[in-house]
Amino acid sequence: MRVVAALVACLSPLFAVAAQVPPAPAKPATTVTVYRCTSATGKVSLQDAPCAAGQAQQARQMQRPVDAPARPVPSSPVPPPAAVAVPPARDVVYLAPPRPLYECVTPDGERYTSDDGRGNPRWVPLWTLGIPVARRPMPGGGIGSPAPPSHPAPPPRDRLRPLVGGGGTWVRDDCAILPPAEACARLRDRRAVLRTRFFNAQEKERDALRTEERALNARLDNDCGGR
Incomplete structure (x- = not known):
């Protein structure tokens, strides 16, 4: 008897707490009964309660509709990065430096053009350039053909080299850039x-x-x- 009394004394507080806890809410049924009612005049109606007296009744168990889960609220879209404007490609043309063009003049005043600034060559006697010409004495005291100078004067700049043993030299026409x-x-x-x-x-x-x-x-x- 003492053991039973002790067990009752220990379990009494548990029963008291269990009595104070509210019962869990019942889960809604997963099925629903649909009634198909046909009146005496042949009118058909569907309802979730039994048909009225005098109506033909057909009952069918159907899956209870379940609300679709709430759609997530879309977050504000992240704007795409701004496109960087790329300048259009340009064709690059590399040009060579302009080539000079020269105008040359002959002794007669005729004018012509040259790409390199070197006039046309022409043969002239040495004496026309102011170069002294020595003559060899002939037998009997006469004057013969001119003797080549032992140390000829250097030809003017931009003129061709004189021919050896000749009485003249090559020169070029004067030219000026245009x-x-x-x-x-x-x-x-x-x-x-x-x-x-x-x-x-x-x-x-x-x-x-x-x-x-x-x-x-x-x-x-x-x-x-x-x-």
Whole structure:
């Protein structure tokens, strides 16, 4: 009896606490009964309660609809990074330095152009350059052909080397560089002359004229900014 009394004394507080705890809410049924009712006039209705008296009744167990889970609220979209404007690529054209054009003058005043500034060579006697010419005495006291000087004077600058044993030397016409605008005008004039000659030229000469005109066009594009 004492043991039973002790057990009752120990379990009494537990029963008291259990009585104070509210029961857990019952889970809703996963199925539902749907009633199909047909009246005497043939009208059909569906309802979740039994049919009224006098109506034909059909009951069917169906899956209870379940609400769809709440859709997550979309967070504010992160804006894409701003596109960096890339400048369009530019064509780079490397041009060669303009080539100079020279105008040369002959002793007769005739003018022509040269690409290298070296005029046409011509043969002139030494005495025309102010170089003294010695003559060898002939037998009997006469004067014969001039004797070559033992120490000839050096030829002027930009002149060709004198021929050994001759009475003259090669010299070149004087040349001066043309301004860029005048040089371009002379190149276009030269191309116009080539085109005029082209119509009356033979086929072999036409090939040479075409080659020369292509070279002129390329030089005009590079040196003069266009044709």
